[in-house]
Amino acid sequence: MSKSLQAIRGMNDILPEQTPLWRYFEGTVARLLDNYGYKQIRMPIVEFTELFKRSIGEVTDIVEKEMYTFEDRNGDSLTLRPEGTAACVRAVLEHGITGGGQVQKLWYIGPMFRHERPQKGRYRQFHQIGLEVFNLDGPDIDAELIIMTWRLWGELGIRDAVKLELNSLGTSESRGRYREALVEYLSAHHDKLDEDSQRRLKTNPLRVLDTKNADTQAVLVDAPKMADYLDDESRAHFEGLKARLDAVGIPYVLNPKLVRGLDYYSKTVFEWVTDKLGAQGTVCAGGRYDGLVEQMGGKPTPGVGFAMGIERLVLMLETLEQIPEEISRQVDVYLCAFGEEAELAGLALAERVRDELPNLRLQVNAGAGSFKSQFKKADKSGALYALILGDDEMAQQVVGFKPLRGQGEQQSIAWDALAAHLATCVVQG
Structure with a gap:
């Protein structure tokens, strides 16, 4: 395998x-x-x-x-x-x-x-x-x-x-003078340095200063200080x-x-x-x-x-849990449509809303599905509100507006008033 x-x-x-x-x-x-x-x-x-x-x-x-x-x-x-x-x-x-x-x-x-x-x-x-x-x-x-x-x-x-x-x-000149003094000091304590610091002493001695080894840190307590060579x-x-x-x-x-x-x-x-x-x-x-x-x-x-x-x-x-609430929510509004005619109207309506509210995160359901399955996807998306388009809504040219988080009854919003309503609800919601 x-x-x-x-x-x-x-x-x-x-x-x-x-x-x-x-x-x-x-x-x-x-x-x-x-x-x-x-x-x-x-x-x-x-x-x-x-x-x-x-x-x-x-x-x-x-x-x-x-x-x-x-x-x-x-x-x-x-x-x-x-x-x-x-x-x-x-x-x-x-x-x-x-x-x-x-x-x-x-x-x-x-x-x-x-x-x-x-x-x-x-x-x-x-x-x-x-x-x-x-x-x-x-x-x-x-x-x-x-x-x-x-x-x-x-x-x-x-x-x-x-x-x-x-x-x-x-x-570079003052650092060179300091490097010479540091090498002279560390060389006198060579046996007390950890293996990595002994290697750095020959190649890049300043890096010995940021060692995490406790024994080498003890040696560095009395080492020359860069401030004295500035x-x-x-x-x-x-x-x-x-x-x-x-x-x-x-x-x-x-x-x-x-x-x-x-x-x-x-x-x-x-x-x-x-x-x-x-x-x-x-x-x-x-x-x-x-x-x-x-x-x-x-x-x-x-x-x-x-x-x-x-x-x-x-x-x-x-x-530190410093994550803004809107970061964990990637969708503001989820549109559910039931039937071919509602799906077509829903696409057009969604684009009109996006024209007026370009920063609104609006997801349109894809893959059809029953009322229950679409609402399950709407809830899983994290959206604040669901929009509903079915036969009754199509006949009246309205959209169902249902809060998914917290309190609120479902309303019917005219298509032409939807963008203005969403602007108020999503900003305040």
């Missing part, structure tokens, strides 16, 4: 009962970004592997262990994108839209791919909304990104469940960011161990974290990457951005 076909482990179907919440979340974010003046960009899912090696860093966990990389028929090494920033930078360079100091405020949405161990809120194909800003180098734009996310959490009803953590990594420019930038967050009233926690997992970050780094999702506590993270565009072959161009995981934020909405 052949093996049944299944989705690849860690790559999940998003089923019809789940997609309304996804669409609500994505729509909320899109409207917010529109309101702040950001424009959407769409990049390919597949890029040349060299793009990620050059941008993310060859000794990062992503490039070393997590990328889906393959050769195409031409022998080119291609990779399913593990994150969006590198692809966005490639796009703006290729099309020259940041040349001459042009400010670009961009956002994107779509799937990313990393070969990690699947667990709740962490998948091999996952979805992100990302945002990138080019040619603005002040702390004001860093603050705007954080303020936008703060507003988003408020609109979603999850503000009390998230916490902002901040750090500054300084310039250059004056980075320190002033960080103070400017904090002053703006204070002015708006956004609380934050300084986390000197926050380094992010990608090589291209400099100065500001931040994470929004929660304790509502178990081990997978980061729901949105980002920072500044002023050297990345030049590193990828462009002219020196300031950059800053963030990405948020859609799966984790949707899970948060479910966990």
Whole structure:
């Protein structure tokens, strides 16, 4: 017997009962970004592997262990994108839209791919909304990104469940000095480090700072602090960011161990974290990457951005029961018609109503059926009201109007008055 076909482990179907919440979340974010003046960009899912090696860093966990990389028929090494920033930078360079100091405020949405161990809120194909800003180098734009996310959490009803953590990594020069001091300190305690941290000490020592190993964390208590190695420019930038967050009233926690997992970050780094999702506590993270565009072959161009995981934020909405009532109800009105003549009239009537009420979610019964079976489908749809067209209604050119949720008697509504009646009932209902 052949093996049944299944989705690849860690790559999940998003089923019809789940997609309304996804669409609500994505729509909320899109409207917010529109309101702040950001424009959407769409990049390919597949890029040349060299793009990620050059941008993310060859000794990062992503490039070393997590990328889906393959050769195409031409022998080119291609990779399913593990994150969006590198692809966005490639796009703006290729099309020259940041040349001459042009400010670009961009956002994107779509799937990313990393070969990690699947667990709740962490998948091999996952979805992100990302945002990138080019040619603005002040702390004001860093603050705007954080303020936008703060507003988003408020609109979603999850503000009390998230916490902002901040750090500054300084310039590449100051970070280099700090790396030397950190390596010297950790090397003196090499035997007390866990195996993964010993490996990172040789390849990417800053990543040792975010270890989850308790013994290594104990060693880090007396380790050098990045704040002591910041250059004056980075320190002033960080103070400017904090002053703006204070002015708006956004609380934050300084986390000197926050380094992010990608090589291209400099100065500001931040994470929004929660304790509502178990081990997978980061729901949105980002920072500044002023050297990345030049590193990828462009002219020196300031950059800053963030990405948020859609799966984790949707899970948060479910966990905290912050799901608007209309999201769980996909149909407002269900039209039942009995007999050929009523079905034809019902189709025409439904289209007239849709012309007048384009946002009304009106479902017309398909597949005929008895009175009982059609009403059963109407109830299962979650609709607030059922419309009824039978022989009696056809003769009088009215439609039966029956509430399906709560109190109310069935009424007869003239065809010409139906749209106006529905507008009142559905809005108030």
